[in-house]
Amino acid sequence: MDDALSKILAKPLTSRNALKLERLARRRLKHGEVAFVADLGIGLARHHRSATEFDSLFDRLVRLLAVTPGAEPVAQLVRMLAAGRPDDPAFDRYVASMLAACRRPEDLTVVFDGGSGGVAVSDELRACLVHELVIRGIPVAEMPGIAGWATSSHWRDHPLAGLPLAPMAAEREPDLPHYSVDGSSHGLPYWDPEERHPAPRLDTRVPTAVETTTAATAAAMATAVADWADDPEEPEGRVEARTFAFADPLEPDAVPGALVALGLDCLVDLGDLPGPGEETAFGVVAVEPAEVWQVLFAAASTGGAYAPGRYGAYGRLRAWRSLAALAGAPADASAGEVEEYVRGCAWYRFGAATPWFHRVVWDLGVLAVAPDRRRLAVLAATTTD
CATH class of the missing domain: 1.25.40 (Serine Threonine Protein Phosphatase 5, Tetratricopeptide repeat)
Structure with missing residues (x-):
């Protein structure tokens, strides 16, 4: 030496x-x-x-x-x-x-x-x-x-x-x-919590729905954001992951109304929405799967406000596990099969000014509607510093 x-x-x-x-x-x-x-x-x-x-x-x-x-x-x-x-x-x-x-x-x-x-x-x-x-x-x-x-x-x-x-x-x-x-350093590609949207129509008929959430499915959907709620460094973290089955196909213009009607914790105290043409913090926006994956990957790889992230390799794995579960893919599906499920779904992001969301940086809300439009999966997460 x-x-x-x-x-x-x-x-x-x-x-x-x-x-x-x-x-x-x-x-x-x-x-x-x-x-x-x-x-x-x-x-x-x-x-x-x-x-x-x-x-x-x-x-x-x-x-x-x-x-x-x-x-x-x-x-x-x-x-x-x-x-x-x-x-x-x-x-x-x-x-x-x-x-x-x-x-x-x-x-x-x-x-x-x-x-x-x-x-x-x-x-x-x-x-x-x-x-x-x-x-x-x-x-x-x-x-x-x-x-x-x-x-x-x-x-x-x-x-x-x-x-x-x-x-x-x-x-x-x-x-x-x-x-x-x-x-x-790294970016935070989450959607702007201050974003405003044209008030969605809530008078479109929403088919009858029943909740189908299981503990295993909820855990799988929440994989990418699990540290936001499970890590002791994130005492303000919250995650909601749920699935629902509809009696009839859910039409695209009925998605916002369905979201409000499902009794989600993250939308409690949403309040009255303004009339048509006016802007509101509550919005449901159609997106490509790549945009959902990007946010899930960021959540898993970089962590929350305090919890350390899992970096790129495990961030990739966790993002895909969440995306697969949201899309309804079987737990043992291959990567190619998961891609098919993901491509077949209609994807949306959403946000709202409710007490559940911290509305700082780390807010996430995504929906997946199955190809037959009878299954809806929702994942919401929030944390703060």
Whole structure:
């Protein structure tokens, strides 16, 4: 180990020493000493893993290697992770997102072959990286050094293995994060809670409906926004997921009236709507499946106001599970079958100025009407900071 590094690691990892170590890592990396950064991370894990400053400093070293051009920083990052954060699926998801965002696919083959040193790489990191690349439009099944692992049966039992290795039709323009050594950012592509709409007609005949919600279906529909309600960091989060069956086909112009008549929690105290031609906060807007997927993906991948997101790979999985359940696809449907169900439905987004919605940023309301127009599925979610 580098003598200077050994001396510094012998000292307690205070906030002041952590700053010194980060500055030292930046200087050495600037001079091409990539392995030094990995050695530092490994040394910190061995000597100071329990220190308060460890996680933050280790993360900065990961970022330094992830954003530095070339294949060698990736190889050193893999080596550092194997020693410093083994068996940490949440961290693997984060690193996979960062690598896919910051590096050329050609630089990432070491993640799949372990490099010349045969470094142990977790299957979780590999699986997440595959799908982080897929949602960025990278043809992983054709990439030398990646295709062999991505198309193998080795990971057939992994939760992500059922997702296709190419973007599906609805996966257009996903909101993806941007990373630098000092932080990250991402957009919030939710619909404007202050949006106004022409008052919908509510006098169209609505067929008789019965609720058909089951616990399993509700949980599946809410997969993309589950953290908004289940994570203790989101005490203000709420989710409503329900299905209904109609005695007769629900005509498109009757959808707003049906929504109001179904007794949804999210529309309690909706109040009287203005007359025709006037504007109101309550609106039901026909949309393409891609717009619904984009919002579900953002909810799952970026999280809520405080709950951490699942990043791109699991964001993709969770968005599709919600979309499939909303569309009425069987739980064991293949990706191709799910796409058929999704294409067959009529999709809508909705919002309202009711006490249920926080109307800050994280408001979501979507509907799916089945091809026979006798089934309606609704998902609403809200949280706030």
